Amino acid sequence: MSEELRQLLQTSHLSAERQQHNFQTIHTTVLTSSPYMKSANFRTFHADDLKFMFQQYDQLVLNGACGRALNGRPLTFHLSKRMTRAGGKTSWKSIRDRRTGSVREEFEISVSSHLLFQTFRNETRSVTVTGLECTDRLQAMQRIVEHEIVHLSEQLAWRSSSCRAARFQSIAVRLFGHQAHTHDLVTTAEVAHQHGVRRGSRVAFEFEGRRYQGIVNRITTRVTVLVASPQGERYSDGNRYMKFYIPLNMLQNPD
């Protein structure tokens, strides 16, 4: 089963026109079929949209070889609010049954809804995913899924996958025309930076009716603020801090 996929990944080379045609076709098909997406800059979407998009790519680009290589092993789809850096993720695990000793494998593809929703708001810069410019959320999601389908296919064909390696990049160029294995979707850190909030910034916020001041320690979906407090935990600088997770829009200027 995986031999067919391996062959295809090694030899398939789609023309730029064909790649563009596939991209457009899937953009239209997903948008018209989805009961959740109202526009290409959708405000809601569902894991079923991700699943459907994956299936469209498998059919159009890989003739269904990726699905066949799964050979009945489960593949699930997930939209992640917590992925604050990676646009997508493909994971696999082997689970050994203690009683019978048999091993079963499971696969999952996740897409960061956090990053997609934070991008295509009103940023003035252009947005690229896999080195290609995207003008709406659906396009960005497609580029992420293209990247993840290469990860899954490599894993199924060779039991290993790395987007920093030459094999991955060759496949991503030949099937999708990818120029890079990265994205520049808008992170919370970027939005924070525009508001003058970065690691080490002094900020204030209200929590349960009290006003606190502290230092920004980390920025993920929310901003981690450390507030000096004798009841807090000791940190590497020798001081004690209490830790708060505050949404960016609830931060205030310090006094």
Ligand SMILES: [Zn+2]
């Ligand atoms: Zn990757």
